[in-house]
Amino acid sequence: MNTLVHPFFHADTSTWTYLVHAEGDRHAAVIDPVLDFDPKAGRTSTTSAQALVDAVQARDLEVAWILETHAHADHLSAGHWLKARWPDATLAIGEGIREVQKTFRPIFNLGDDFPVDGSQFDRLLRDGETFDIGPLQARVIAVPGHTRDSNAFLIGDALFTGDSLFMPDGGTARCDFPGGDARTLYRSIRKLFDTLPDDTRVFVCHDYGPGGREVACETTIGAQVRDNIHVGAGIGEDRYVEMRETRDATLAMPTLILPSVQVNIRAGELPPAEDNGVRYLKLPLDRL
Numbered sequence: 001m002n003t004l005v006h007p008f009f010h011a012d013t014s015t016w017t018y019l020v021h022a023e024g025d026r027h028a029a030v031i032d033p034v035l036d037f038d039p040k041a042g043r044t045s046t047t048s049a050q051a052l053v054d055a056v057q058a059r060d061l062e063v064a065w066i067l068e069t070h071a072h073a074d075h076l077s078a079g080h081w082l083k084a085r086w087p088d089a090t091l092a093i094g095e096g097i098r099e100v101q102k103t104f105r106p107i108f109n110l111g112d113d114f115p116v117d118g119s120q121f122d123r124l125l126r127d128g129e130t131f132d133i134g135p136l137q138a139r140v141i142a143v144p145g146h147t148r149d150s151n152a153f154l155i156g157d158a159l160f161t162g163d164s165l166f167m168p169d170g171g172t173a174r175c176d177f178p179g180g181d182a183r184t185l186y187r188s189i190r191k192l193f194d195t196l197p198d199d200t201r202v203f204v205c206h207d208y209g210p211g212g213r214e215v216a217c218e219t220t221i222g223a224q225v226r227d228n229i230h231v232g233a234g235i236g237e238d239r240y241v242e243m244r245e246t247r248d249a250t251l252a253m254p255t256l257i258l259p260s261v262q263v264n265i266r267a268g269e270l271p272p273a274e275d276n277g278v279r280y281l282k283l284p285l286d287r288l
Contacts, residue, residue, distance in 0.1 A: 001135050003156030005203060006055060007217045010034040010048050013075040013256070014206050016217045017048070019055055020133065020155055027134030028056065029065035030089075031153065031160050032205055033078040035268065039256060042281070044270070049078035053085060064133055068093040068121075068264070069162025069205060070150040071100050073177060073257040077268035083122075091267055094142060095124040096149030101265045103148075103178045108262050108282050120267040125151060141192065145185020146173035152192065158201045159221070164188060165202065168223055169210045171230035174248045177257075178288075182244035186237050193231075198222030258283055 002023040007016050013034060021028035030052055036045040056063055063086045066079050071093070083091045101116040118124045125131075127142035133155060141152040143164040153160045163173040164185060172189065175182040200221040207215045226232055231240055254260070259281045263270060270279045 001156060003136060003158045003201075005158055005201075005218075007203070008048070008051060008055075009215060009217070010036075010075065012036070014208050014215070015072075015075050016203065016205055016207065017052065018160060018203060019052060019061075020136075020158065020160075021059075021061055022134050022136045022156070025134040025136075026060060026062045027064045027132075027136075028059075028061040029067055029133045029138070029155070030056075030063055030082065031067045032069055032072070032162070033066065033082055035076040035078040035081060035263075037076045037256065037259060039259065044076070046078065046081055049081055052078075052082065063089045065089060065131070065138075066091045067153060067160075068267075069152065069160065070094065070147045071097060071261060071264040072163075073147075073260050073264075074206070074254040075256060076260050076263045080266070080268035080270075083267075090122045092123040092125050093118070093121050093267070094140070094149040094151040095126055096142070096144060096147070096151075097121065097124065097265065099148045099179060104261055104265055107178075107284055107287050109284070110262075120265070120269065127151075143185070143188035143192065145175055145181055145183075145188045147177060148179040150188070154196070154200075157199070158203060159192070159196065160203050160205075161192070162205050165192075165224060165228070166204050167207055167210075167216055167219055168227035168232065169213075169229060170204075170207060171228060172244070174251055175244055176248035176251070182241045182248075183237065185244070186231065186240045189231050190237075193221065193225050196221045198225065253288055257288070 006019040018031040138155045
């Protein structure tokens with residue numbers, strides 16, 4: 001059964017979103033959808049999410065799953081907006097979201113009325129759990145390290161790695177966010193390398209076009225094992241951890257981390273409107 005993957009690139013955040021289904025079948029999944037956000041104006045829009053809706057309609061598909069690889073720190077999720085349009089779809093994320101919510105609830109001073117049980121999502125996914133997208137079987141592979149809720153999804157022969165792996169010339173994700181850990185990420189990636197066939201197709205969540213090349217989204221496990229500049233070619237755990245921690249210490253926070261995280265731990269739902277009918281995002285000072 002062929003796994004068809006339709007990628008969508010969000011240039012403002014260098015994010016790849018995917019529409020996935022089996023050839024000849026209508027059941028589909030959307031992975032890591034983006035809500036457009038202008039931080040200068042504080043304005044949201046749904047142009048990118050609507051492109052997904054249009055693509056689903058054009059292919060006469062039925063979206064069964066809206067999957068988040070983790071609570072992203074670089075873009076706002078369109079999961080909640082898409083769920084309103086596809087009410088029968090299951091909006092899902094890894095069960096580690098509970099720990100992420102516990103970490104960020106005090107940072108944003110959300111109070112005890114903000115639940116940290118993951119109930120904002122329809123389903124919390126466990127490591128090794130399987131589910132069906134029509135005739136395709138999907139398997140959850142926990143890959144913590146970048147964040148504590150990070151998952152990869154193996155759908156047929158296609159692996160969606162979230163932020164854990166970039167294209168081989170881009171390396172791996174940073175690990176300095178609250179709850180991140182470079183040693184844990186190394187071990188997560190090695191689990192992928194050691195258990196999946198070399199010809200497994202790998203689809204990344206971000207690509208920044210290193211060296212000015214055209215952006216790309218697809219590689220293979222074999223290419224990652226051989227060529228990944230951070231974890232390929234026999235690079236060991238201690239060497240990786242030293243590199244990752246040294247590099248992370250030089251990186252600025254993502255532009256959208258504060259708006260993104262407080263929306264994404266809500267499954268992409270914007271904060272509730274205040275008594276004037278306006279929604280507000282918080283900018284905690286001197287916390288990150």
